[in-house]
Each structure stands twice: as C-alpha cells, then as structure tokens.
Amino acid sequence: KQEVTQIPAALSVPEGENLVLNCSFTDSAIYNLQWFRQDPGKGLTSLLLIQSSQREQTSGRLNASLDKSSGRSTLYIAASQPGDSATYLCAVMGARGSARQLTFGSGTQLTVLP
Amino acid sequence: DGGITQSPKYLFRKEGQNVTLSCEQNLNHDAMYWYRQDPGQGLRLIYYSQIVNDFQKGDIAEGYSVSREKKESFPLTVTSAQKNPTAFYLCASTLIGAQDYGYTFGSGTRLTVV
Numbered sequence: 457k458q459e460v461t462q463i464p465a466a467l468s469v470p471e472g473e474n475l476v477l478n479c480s481f482t483d484s485a486i487y488n489l490q491w492f493r494q495d496p497g498k499g500l501t502s503l504l505l506i507q508s509s510q511r512e513q514t515s516g517r518l519n520a521s522l523d524k525s526s527g528r529s530t531l532y533i534a535a536s537q538p539g540d541s542a543t544y545l546c547a548v549m550g551a552r553g554s555a556r557q558l559t560f561g562s563g564t565q566l567t568v569l570p
Numbered sequence: 571d572g573g574i575t576q577s578p579k580y581l582f583r584k585e586g587q588n589v590t591l592s593c594e595q596n597l598n599h600d601a602m603y604w605y606r607q608d609p610g611q612g613l614r615l616i617y618y619s620q621i622v623n624d625f626q627k628g629d630i631a632e633g634y635s636v637s638r639e640k641k642e643s644f645p646l647t648v649t650s651a652q653k654n655p656t657a658f659y660l661c662a663s664t665l666i667g668a669q670d671y672g673y674t675f676g677s678g679t680r681l682t683v684v
Contacts, residue, residue: 460612488672490672490673492675497658497678497680498677498678499576499660499675499676499677499678500660500662500673500675501675502672502673502674502675505671505672545612545613547613547673549672556601556620556664556666557603557615557618557628558603558613558615558662558673560605560612560613561612562610562611562612563612
C-alpha cells in the first residue's frame with residue numbers, strides 16, 4: 457500500500473528566505489505527483505503537477521522536482537512571503553489499478569514571518 | 571467558470587441523524603471522490619466513482635453512503651452508523667484516461683456533531 461511522508465511537519469522562516477519542502481513515497485508505480493496548498497478552513501488549491509516521466513515543473517517562485525526511482529519529491533519556494541503561509545500537501549496518483557486514486561501526505565505547515 | 575461546488579459550508583448533525591453533503595461539478599470530469607480530513611492528518615478516501623451509477627469504497631467507507639445518478643453530482647450521506655463524523659469533508663474530481671491530469675477540489679464542508 458502506498459505511503460506518503462512529508463518532512464518537516466511544520467516550518468517557520470523569515471520573509472525572503474528560500475525553502476524546501478520534502479515528500480517521499482513508498483511505491484514508485486505512479487502516474488503523477490501533485491503539490492497542493494491549503495489555507496485554514498479551505499479546500500485544496502493545486503500548485504504543480506509532475507507527470508511520472510518528468511523531472512520538474514516550475515510556476516513562478518515555485519519549483520517541484522520528482523525522482524521517481526528513489527520515491528522523492530521536493531517543493532522549492534523562492535523568496536518566501538507572508539502570503540505563502542499555509543499547509544502544503546503532497547499527493548501521488550498510483551498507477552496500480554484503474555481508480556486513479558490520490559494518496560496524501562500529512563502536510564507541512566509553513567509560516568513565513570514578516 | 572468551471573469548478574466544484576460543495577454545500578453547505580458548515581453542517582451540524584445531532585446524534586442518530588443522517589445528513590447529506592452535496593458535491594456538484596461542471597468540469598465534465600468522469601471521476602469524483604470524497605475525502606475526509608481530520609486535524610493534523612492527511613486526507614483519507616471515503617468513496618469514489620468513475621462512471622454514472624457505479625461507485626467504490628475507499629479506505630474508510632463504513633458509516634457513509636453515496637450515489638452517482640448524474641455525471642456532475644456525487645452526494646455523500648453521513649449515516650448514524652458513523653461514530654465519529656466530526657471532520658472536514660472534501661470532494662474532488664478528475665478526468666479518466668489522462669495521466670497528466672490532476673485533481674480539482676471543492677472548498678469543503680465542515681461537519682460537526684452537536
């Protein structure tokens with residue numbers, strides 16, 4: 457059964473700092489990996505999706521990498537801002553079976569201090 | 571704008587009462603999913619449906635029921651058999667057959683037992 461782990465569980469940084477969030481998964485048979493942002497009491501907003509054949513994706517100040525063989529992904533946030541404060545969730549879409557289910561990590565709660 | 575609409579945003583349930591959470595999408599997505607989120611935990615899959623009139627149990631289906639009579643609608647009923655229903659419920663959808671396609675989430679329903 458796929459398991460997804462996110463480290464650290466919480467992170468607090470001063471504004472302007474570059475930071476890296478980590479995600480690891482146990483089963484490399486995946487279609488894609490998706491990074492989401494969740495603000496308190498809100499739904500999930502998709503940030504980046506990396507297909508299994510890709511190594512990285514970029515959107516603005518965000519860069520996500522994927523090493524499928526080692527079961528790891530990182531989300532790099534450049535020049536962090538207080539508005540980046542949120543919980544970041546990593547999810548993998550398994551390629552075993554046809555259900556296209558996502559398995560989620562528990563998230564990293566990020567606080568960017570002004 | 572296309573998206574997923576969940577209603578109500580907040581719901582209160584008395585002991586022994588069944589309640590139904592609504593999820594509607596206008597994205598023409600094939601598959602729809604219900605997740606439960608508890609504080610400090612990742613999302614856990616309750617039920618999913620890939621086509622109309624068909625649905626499958628997820629990891630924590632006990633005490634819940636669903637229907638999929640229309641492609642755009644996937645309501646979730648929390649029955650009195652669910653012993654600890656207080657949680658944040660999220661609905662999602664995606665396209666089948668597109669490996670580079672991720673999930674879209676609704677804004678969630680917070681259910682509280684009173």
